[in-house]
Amino acid sequence: MATRGQRTNRRADALSKQRIVDTAVEILDTEGESALTFRVLAARLETGSGAIYWHVADKGELLAAAADDVIARVLAVPVGDAEPAAAIRAVALGIFDAIDARPWVGTQLGQAPGQLAVLRIYERIGGRLEGLGVPEKALFFAASALVNYILGVAGQNAANARLAVPGGDRSAFLAAVAARWTEQDPADYPFAHRVAAQLADHDDREQFLAGIDLVLAGITTLG
Numbered sequence: 001m002a003t004r005g006q007r008t009n010r011r012a013d014a015l016s017k018q019r020i021v022d023t024a025v026e027i028l029d030t031e032g033e034s035a036l037t038f039r040v041l042a043a044r045l046e047t048g049s050g051a052i053y054w055h056v057a058d059k060g061e062l063l064a065a066a067a068d069d070v071i072a073r074v075l076a077v078p079v080g081d082a083e084p085a086a087a088i089r090a091v092a093l094g095i096f097d098a099i100d101a102r103p104w105v106g107t108q109l110g111q112a113p114g115q116l117a118v119l120r121i122y123e124r125i126g127g128r129l130e131g132l133g134v135p136e137k138a139l140f141f142a143a144s145a146l147v148n149y150i151l152g153v154a155g156q157n158a159a160n161a162r163l164a165v166p167g168g169d170r171s172a173f174l175a176a177v178a179a180r181w182t183e184q185d186p187a188d189y190p191f192a193h194r195v196a197a198q199l200a201d202h203d204d205r206e207q208f209l210a211g212i213d214l215v216l217a218g219i220t221t222l223g
Helices: 004-014 017-031 038-045 049-053 059-075 084-101 103-111 116-132 136-161 170-182 190-201 204-222
Strands: none
Touching: 017 038, 017 059, 038 049, 059 084, 059 103, 059 116, 084 103, 084 116, 084 136, 084 204, 103 116, 103 136, 116 136, 116 204, 136 204, 170 190
16 A cells, blocks of 8 residues: 555656746736736646645746746757858747747846756857957957846846736837937937937837847957
8 A cells, every 4th residue: 555655656746847947837818917826826737735845846946947948948949050140130030029028037137147047048159259360368248248238128028018018919018118208308309309200110129120230230349
């Protein structure tokens, strides 16, 4: 006859960490970070909280695992034999789109830069920099510039998406911001007046990639 301890171990084994992470991602996507508790997770998984703690120590570790799962899937998309710069652009855009679709990922990556998901990004970006002729002594700074830009802009874009936009109309929201810019004295804010129309009508992904190209252009001068 199986002992209580043996039954508990079998339940913990049957409830895989991947199943826990998949369910956590689903909750985060549909209800947000505040809705993710071990009680809610246990109810969704039809198990006890103890079985979850067998695999995940706390909510912080669970959030890190969920973010890592999302980023790992993004980085698993092959870029083939693309040139280093093109490969970096593809990886960067994949991360941008993932964070745009799941703002909680951007929040998590920004709060814990030492986590595995961030290391994965550094590894993928850094590995391509050598192909651009970046010298050894400049690799870390070059990779940091790119990764910080990617996570910073993607995270900010996701944060902006969480703002209350009247009627959910992004164009109307940006037009209102641009109008506020042009309400200022053009003598004090000449640049804002020149680019206000571009602000109102810009594409976030295009803007993001333009920044990647600017960073890459600077990095290529290091060789």
